[in-house]
Amino acid sequence: MNIRRICALYFSPTGGTEKIARFVTEELARHLGGEPAYVDFTRPENRQSEYRFAEDDLLVMASPVYAGRLPNKLMPVYASSIFGSNTPAVPLCVFGNRNHDQALRELVLLLEGNGFQIAGAAAFAGRHAFSDKVGTGRPDGADLEQMRVFAAKAAEKLSKDAPLPPLDIDRSEIGPYYTPLKEDGTPAKFLKAKPLADPGKCVHCGTCAQACPLHSIDAGTLEAVGLCIKCQACVRRCPKGARYFEDADFLSHVSMLEQNYTARSENQLLL
Numbered sequence: 001m002n003i004r005r006i007c008a009l010y011f012s013p014t015g016g017t018e019k020i021a022r023f024v025t026e027e028l029a030r031h032l033g034g035e036p037a038y039v040d041f042t043r044p045e046n047r048q049s050e051y052r053f054a055e056d057d058l059l060v061m062a063s064p065v066y067a068g069r070l071p072n073k074l075m076p077v078y079a080s081s082i083f084g085s086n087t088p089a090v091p092l093c094v095f096g097n098r099n100h101d102q103a104l105r106e107l108v109l110l111l112e113g114n115g116f117q118i119a120g121a122a123a124f125a126g127r128h129a130f131s132d133k134v135g136t137g138r139p140d141g142a143d144l145e146q147m148r149v150f151a152a153k154a155a156e157k158l159s160k161d162a163p164l165p166p167l168d169i170d171r172s173e174i175g176p177y178y179t180p181l182k183e184d185g186t187p188a189k190f191l192k193a194k195p196l197a198d199p200g201k202c203v204h205c206g207t208c209a210q211a212c213p214l215h216s217i218d219a220g221t222l223e224a225v226g227l228c229i230k231c232q233a234c235v236r237r238c239p240k241g242a243r244y245f246e247d248a249d250f251l252s253h254v255s256m257l258e259q260n261y262t263a264r265s266e267n268q269l270l271l
């Protein structure tokens with residue numbers, strides 16, 4: 001197989017998915033040659049176009065895991081704008097140390113359905129966007145080593161003069177989203193929660209409005225006015241630490257994660 005162009009496309013509101021996508025892509029490029037191109041799908045303006053790939057391209061497609069699947073507001077956008085033509089692809093999911101549940105399978109099936117052939121797929125743990133106490137320090141040195149090995153093996157498959165064999169993965173229907181739980185084990189209902197700004201800390205720099213992947217923060221008032229997917233881009237990127245959530249169910253879910261999901265989760269590599 002002759003790969004002429006490597007492109008990495010990622011959605012990454014708090015930067016964890018981007019970091020892993022870039023690391024794996026650079027490793028693939030080190031083995032296969034060439035300078036990779038990057039598309040930041042977090043930016044709304046980059047989600048206006050269709051992306052079409054040829055047989056001699058390689059797509060690295062990386063998404064965070066939300067509620068055990070691909071982010072529900074992004075999945076239809078991925079499906080309607082990223083197309084291959086027997087194009088090799090490396091799907092990557094990044095999860096916050098709880099579980100990636102259905103997400104990797106969902107991304108593999110979506111890409112296969114859109115004309116891609118999978119050279120290898122992986123789910124890697126990163127810091128949880130909701131809490132520094134969950135997925136702390138991930139990806140660490142051991143994770144980076146697994147990424148190097150994964151990229152080397154995928155590159156080896158891509159270097160062979162033979163079609164890629166189908167990936168060994170469960171192809172049954174994708175199950176429901178994970179229901180976030182509160183500390184008492186009952187469902188946490190925070191769909192309508194929106195980020196607030198501490199007036200004592202906010203300096204009206206507009207970083208939050210700029211960072212919001214859905215353009216849901218009014219650039220003038222800095223109020224969260226549109227749909228909020230709880231991605232934490234505004235909270236994590238605010239230079240003054242002024243953005244926060246006070247929704248009781250959301251905070252209880254975060255405590256539940258901190259109590260139950262600090263033990264190291266394993267990555268999953270499919271080759």
Ligand SMILES: Cc1cc2nc3c(=O)[nH]c(=O)nc-3n(C[C@H](O)[C@H](O)[C@H](O)COP(=O)(O)O)c2cc1C
Binds near residue numbers: 018126178229
């Ligand atoms: C709305 C939301 C839902 C999430 N759901 C899960 C989940 O089900 N399992 C998990 O392990 N991590 C979950 N996470 C954590 C993210 O997958 C993780 O923090 C990821 O690195 C975020 O990607 P980013 O840094 O590129 O924004 C969730 C994060 C958010 C914001």
